[in-house]
Structure formats: C-alpha cells, structure tokens
Amino acid sequence: MAAKKKKYKASPSSTMSDLDPSVYRDQEIILGLIASLHLNSDYSDLTIICKDAVFSAHKLLVCSRSEYFRRACSSGFKETYNPIDLDEQDPILIEKMLEFLYTGNYTFRSRTPKSPETVDDEAHADEPMIESPLPTELAMDESAPNDETLSEQRDTVELVADTLAECHPCYFHVRMYGVADYFMIGDLKSKAEGHFRASFMDCLERDSFAEMIQELYSTQANYQKLRQLAIQMIVANLPRLRTGRTPVIDAELMKSVPDFTYDLCQATLDNYVPHIREEYYY
Numbered sequence: 001m002a003a004k005k006k007k008y009k010a011s012p013s014s015t016m017s018d019l020d021p022s023v024y025r026d027q028e029i030i031l032g033l034i035a036s037l038h039l040n041s042d043y044s045d046l047t048i049i050c051k052d053a054v055f056s057a058h059k060l061l062v063c064s065r066s067e068y069f070r071r072a073c074s075s076g077f078k079e080t081y082n083p084i085d086l087d088e089q090d091p092i093l094i095e096k097m098l099e100f101l102y103t104g105n106y107t108f109r110s111r112t113p114k115s116p117e118t119v120d121d122e123a124h125a126d127e128p129m130i131e132s133p134l135p136t137e138l139a140m141d142e143s144a145p146n147d148e149t150l151s152e153q154r155d156t157v158e159l160v161a162d163t164l165a166e167c168h169p170c171y172f173h174v175r176m177y178g179v180a181d182y183f184m185i186g187d188l189k190s191k192a193e194g195h196f197r198a199s200f201m202d203c204l205e206r207d208s209f210a211e212m213i214q215e216l217y218s219t220q221a222n223y224q225k226l227r228q229l230a231i232q233m234i235v236a237n238l239p240r241l242r243t244g245r246t247p248v249i250d251a252e253l254m255k256s257v258p259d260f261t262y263d264l265c266q267a268t269l270d271n272y273v274p275h276i277r278e279e280y281y282y
Contacts, residue, residue: 038102046073047083048098053091054083055098065101067184092164093179100188108172168208170199171215178221196226200233204241209248210256217257227260231267238268 044056046069063070072084086094096106164172173196180188203209216223216230234241234249241249254261 035103038099048086048094049083050086050089050091050094053094055094057098062098062101065185065187069183089179089182090164090175093175096176097179097183097185097188100191101185104187105191106176106188108169168199168203168205168212170196170203171208171212173199174212174215174223174226177226178215178223181221181223193226193229197229197233200230201237201240204248206246206248206250209241210253213253213257213260217259227263231263234264235267235271 041056044058046057046059046062048055048057059069059073063073069084096108100106164175173192177189177192177196180186180192203212213230216227238249241247249264254264
C-alpha cells in the first residue's frame, strides 16, 4: 500500500511579526522582481493587443488574478496560442490594469486642475496621484528593466495616453472600476472603489462632475455599487454641490441623466422624511 504524502502546514504560532527582518527583505525583492516584469517581454508567454498598442504579459501572473484571462487562456480557446485582441477597450486602461496585476496598484497622472478648490495643486499635477507600493530601492534593482528596454515597449502606450490624460481622477477611477468588472478582477474593483471614494468630493468642476455621472449611469459596466456610493456622498454634501455660482448638480445634468435624478430624489427623500416625521410628532 502506497505511503501517503505528508502535507506540511505553517505553524499556527508563526505570524508575520515573528518573521526575521531578512524574510521581509526577501519578500520585497520577490515583489520587485515580479513588478519588473510589467510590460517586459522577457519570459512572456502572452500577448495582448489593444488597438495600436501591444502588451507583453505572463500567464502565471495575469491568469491567476483575472477570471477573464484564465478562461481565455484555458485549453480549447483560440487565445491559448494566439494574441488576445481587446480592440473594444482603451489601451491606457489595459496598461493600468496590467500595472495593477504586476504591482498591486496603478498610477494616474493628471495635467489639469481638478476643481476651483484644487487649482492650487496645479503645480503637483504631473506627480503620480497614487504612489507605487514598492520601496524606492527596489525600483533601482539591477533585475529591473532599464529605461531603454522599457521605452520601446511603452511607445505605443504613450501614443494613446492622451485619451484619458485630461480627465479628472474620479472619472479615471470609475473607468478602472469598469475595467476590473469586465475582466473580473475583484482586488482591482476594491482598489478603484477606494480611490473613487477618496477623490469624489474633489470633483467639483461642472463638466468633470457631469462626465463622471454620465459614465456611472452608462451601460459600459456594472457600476451599481459606485452609483450607490456616489448618491450617498451627494446627499451628505448636497448644499455644497447644489449651491454657488456654478453648482455641479444643475438642471442640465438632471435632465440628461434621468436615472441619476430618480436615484438622487429617492435618496434625498429617504434621508429627510424621517426627520420631518419626528418634527411632526413632537
């Protein structure tokens, strides 16, 4: 009778705080090496084409984090051996999605003021809004691809980056949430949702706010969770969004997106009616 293989499990008494500092360093090195594969053709076994942009990827990393790519690369699908064609997507969003899959985060550079309240931040507009999660010293690791290597790989991405370069960060995070929904990447949805929440009340310029609401109520992706979050924040900050010389919530927006108007009215009634009832009875 064949002997059973012994399965080894981590000791329950062993926690992250018990690990030797050198273990943390080793983990950081491994994360740095993984991040260095982003847009790197070395050992690549997957090609993604989006319009004029061509991305080199690695199935081990991409398929393990995205159900969409796992299915596309499964046996029996033509994409198993051929490039994956994503012409219906935006290349810059695909590049940022891949950045997240390799590094655990994504960056966004805005070149325009976000709102009247944030014009003072214009001097910082070219800085990454979301910092890389990797330590600075890892970025200079010898195993990372050099600038000359990456420049050729990023050329086609730079050509299409302008399609989203002028948008507000909040709108960009909505689009990233949509990409995460389409490619079934739960961690990316959570990341984009967090950034959306953090940047929402900075989106106080009328056109940017309208663009963001119109995308939320489009059929491009399942934005239901972000819609509910947006309505909650709007109701909580309604005086700020409705008043002023140029209110971001105006008649034009409410007429152009009727579903948004319905949700907003319903949430506002639900928010104030209980208080009205209390005043009436007392």
